[in-house]
Amino acid sequence: MFYSLEGKALENFLGAMKLDFHKHLVYPTNISSECSVCSNSEQIEGAKASESGENGVTCKSNESQKGGKSGKGGESIESGENSETGQRRGSGKSAKASESLESIAGAESSKNGESGENGKSGKGGESTESIAGGESNDSSESIAGGESGKGGESRYICKPCNLYAHKDCVEINNPYHHKHPLKLLEFDIVLDFGKTCRLCGEKVERLFYHCFLCDITLCRLCPSIPLVIDDVPKKVHEHSLTQVMIKVSFTCDACGICSDGFPCVCLPCCFIIHRDCTKLPRVIHVNRHDHRVSHTYSLCIGDWGCGVCRKGIDRVYGAYSCSICRYAVHSKCATRTDVWDGVELEDIPEDENEDIDPYEVISEGVIRHFLHEHDLRLIIEKDGNVSYCYACTLPIYCDPCYACMECRFVLHEACAKLRKKLRHELQSHQLILCLNPRPGQAFKDGYFSCDACHRRCTGFCYKYKRIELDIRCAQVSKTFNHGSHPHPLFSISTAFKKCTGCGRSDKPVMSCIECVFDLCFYCATLPVEARHKYDCHPLSLCYGENAKGLYWCEICERELNPKEWFYTCNDYGSTLHVNCVLGDYLHVRPGHSFKYNDNEVEVVANDHPTRPSCSLHSREWRCVHPFVFKRKVNNTISSMCDYYFRFC
Incomplete structure (x- = not known):
């Protein structure tokens, strides 16, 4: 006989309940799936009230197994003394199920065991339905097959959220981990x-x-x-370590940081350490050494x-x-992701014959x-014959340089x-020196952005x-001394900071550890001495003056702020x-070519x-920047102001 259950009655019949940690109703189940809490697909210790047998049969506790052994099809297997048919002894509907059916359909539960008409009961000991004891049946699976008993439901399930959880994972009462109960919570509930x-x-x-008493998560x-x-x-x-589940203030022997937490200790050795410090690598490479x-x-x-x-x-x-020189780093500083490449080198031999020389000497x-x-x-x-280095792109005046014997390739000696x-x-990670973009490539591939x-x-x-x-930026490393500041500068932070030189917020920057002074890499790599066609003498970089009066730029004929560089x-x-002296393309080598719009x-x-017209102002202005672009279209050569390519 079948009954129609809806709403609250169906929820009560299936054992639905509202738990603190979840927004939906959850149901007891014996379905084996990965627990959303402990990520274990098996029943945890203390929750093994039943074990799954063949053909989906669920085992019960000893007290509820007196009725016999039930098969999936509804037939029980004789396995003990005084086995009688299920029609004479009956299995008995659970009280809970009977009350639900009476309230919905007005029907009485059958005392002769309607669910056991096709079965035989014995004394054997494995049954999904309480035959002798008449225990309540909370599982939704018992509606169809009558196979599940209360002892076999060790998990909660919420199908809309795809949530499975062990009952013992919902609340932990284990003084070994914490002296108060630990309750399972969910972000969606507690926010x-x-x-x-x-x-x-x-x-x-x-x-x-x-833990609400200790406010511990x-x-x-x-x-x-x-x-x-x-x-x-x-x-x-050398000994085992034990984590203490009492919050204490301590200084870790491995990293030297004093903090409040739950340390791992070895009492015989008076050794105390953070748990995560037990995984510190032994031998590493840091990018500062x-x-x-x-x-x-x-x-x-x-x-x-x-x-x-x-x-x-x-x-x-x-x-x-x-071990070679006097150099040390804090344990936490050395293992930062921006300092260490994540490779443990303890069992990896060091290559002492690594080739790092950039050239081979052919002759004197x-x-x-x-x-x-x-x-x-x-x-x-x-003097007067100016070439541009292919490496740093800066001009070579009277400096020693290496020039190619077959082409125009030239490098500063340094x-x-x-x-x-x-x-x-x-x-x-370690950086490798690479060749500049080759001439003739597309505009986006004809340069790189530092x-x-x-x-x-x-x-x-x-x-x-x-x-x-x-x-030039690659050489600005470790201890950096700049003429604008009396103290050495270091790259100690990757956060945005205001540059003292240009006044812009930028990262990364070089910082002083003795006073408030930050310098961006753009300002740190400005040439200390430069040349320009407007002046036959060398030009020196001035780091600002506290002077009164008006200063004027000799190139653009506009006012100049003396407090700026x-x-x-x-x-x-x-x-x-x-910018009038160096332009926007300080590191773009004259003579370099690329393709733009074919x-x-x-x-x-x-x-x-004859200088090209300035694209920034009007056709009447001439471009004053030190570099321009010469374009060849259908055998016609024209020049363009460099402002044309600034935002390309």
Whole structure:
């Protein structure tokens, strides 16, 4: 006989209940699926009230197994004494199910066991329906097959949310992990965004545990982690460690940081450590140092400073140090994602024969650079014959340089000695020196944008994947001394800061650790000395003056703020804007060509008697910037102001 159940009656019949941690009604079930809390598909300790047998048969506890062994089709298997038919003894409908049916359909439950008409009962011991005891049946599966008993439902299910949870995961009463009960909560219910786990420090996800008495939050996985750590690596500690579930203030022996938390301790050794510090790597490479550094629990006698944050190191606590030179880093600073590349090097031998020389000496004064196919000869440019270095793109006046014996390729002597590989503060991985964009490529591929100074460049670059630095910014590393400030500058932060030189907010910047002074890479790499066709003397970079009166730029004939940086001639006293002297394409080499709209465009110096019209102002103005672009269209050559390409 079938009955129609709807609404509250159906929910009551299926055992629906409202729990604190979820917004929908949940139902007891014995369906085996991955628990949304502990991520375990098996029943956890204490929840194994039943085990699944063959053909979907569910085992019951000993007290409810006196009625016999039930098969899926409704037939019971004789397995004990005094087995009789199910029609004589009956299985008995549960009281709960009978009351629900009477309230909906007005029918009485059958005392002769309607659900057992086709079955036989015995004493054997496995049954999904309480035959002798008449226990209540809460499972939704018992409607069709009458197979499930109360003891077999060890999980909650919410189908709309695809949520499965062990009953024992909903609330944890384990003094070993915490002295108060830990209740399962959900973000959608408590709206408690921003909480972090007090054990692992990670931001909690959708489901988490909380103790309202202590105001302690744990992620859903930490309560299942053993508190006794038996597999501690020997490099960390020689004994097992035990995590103390009492919040205390302590200083970690591995990282030297004093914090409030739940430490791991070894009482015989008086050893205390953060749990996450047990996973610190032993030997690593940091981007501030050329040698490997290894973790140690104490440094030798002396004053130590961190090579990353530049603050002092307490030598009695753990840190990373170099075995070749006097260099040390805080444990937490060394393992930052912007400092360490994430590679453990303890069992990896170091390549002592790594080739980092950029060229091979062919003969005296003749070399073969690894980025050029021809031999280069050392020469000194004559005065008046200006060439542009293919590496840094800056002019070569009377400096020694290496010039190609077969083409126009030329390098400063210092640029020819640039290392193949180097480490830089702006990238945790090692950077490799690469060739500049080749001439004739499309406009977007004919240059690269430096990730430090944000200039467009066509010279050599140090590169790792999508990170590209021009060679001048790549040399600004470690301790940097600049003429605008008396103290050394360091790259210690990747946050936006206001540059003292140009006044713009930028990142990354070089900062002073003794006073408030920040310098962006654009200003840090400005040439200290420059030349311009308006003045035959060298121009010196001035870092601002506290002077009264009006200053005028000799190039654009506009007012100049003396408190800002500008170029000046020490012989004639002329003043010039920085941008008027250098332009927007300081690192675009004259002579470099690219394609734009299928037309060949070449960068040329704007030092000819006839200058192109300025695209910024009007056709009556002539472009005053040091570089212009020469375009060839159908054998017709025309020049364009560089402003035309600024926003391309």
